Amino acid sequence: MLFRSRYKYIFIAVTILSFFFMSGPAKAADQKIHWLSYEDGVKKIKSEHKKAFVHFYTGWCTYCKLMDKQTFSDKKVIRYLNENFVAIRVNAEKKANKDLVRRYSAFQYPFNFFLNEDASSIGSRPGFIPPDMFIS
Numbered sequence: 001m002l003f004r005s006r007y008k009y010i011f012i013a014v015t016i017l018s019f020f021f022m023s024g025p026a027k028a029a030d031q032k033i034h035w036l037s038y039e040d041g042v043k044k045i046k047s048e049h050k051k052a053f054v055h056f057y058t059g060w061c062t063y064c065k066l067m068d069k070q071t072f073s074d075k076k077v078i079r080y081l082n083e084n085f086v087a088i089r090v091n092a093e094k095k096a097n098k099d100l101v102r103r104y105s106a107f108q109y110p111f112n113f114f115l116n117e118d119a120s121s122i123g124s125r126p127g128f129i130p131p132d133m134f135i136s
Helices: 002-030 038-048 062-071 075-084 095-103 131-135
Strands: 051-057 085-091 111-115 121-126
Touching: 038 051, 038 085, 051 062, 062 131, 075 085, 075 131, 085 095
Parallel strands: 051 085
Antiparallel strands: 051 111, 111 121
């Protein structure tokens, strides 16, 4: 009888732990910005009538990395961007994106651009944006 009750408790503990491990990744996925490519993002802003935030970056840019680390990992920024904007991320070093870099005059990095629902320009903000300033 004692032997069975131990297995019962082990079974319950394993079941509870399984639940936590299974529900963990879904929460982590919700805590990231849902970045899209420029082409997919423009399609989405037109179909969903949402504004867009376009972020130009490079692999060598110190402030781009700082923005990833501080601003784009901030829970308030993540929630705000995901709920209110289509987030578009453009690697300015890729040859396929050179026309976009010229079109938006994104020659210093990071370069942040806001678009209306029809993909027309709202405005830009070059440079690092700290989390509190980003929300305002």
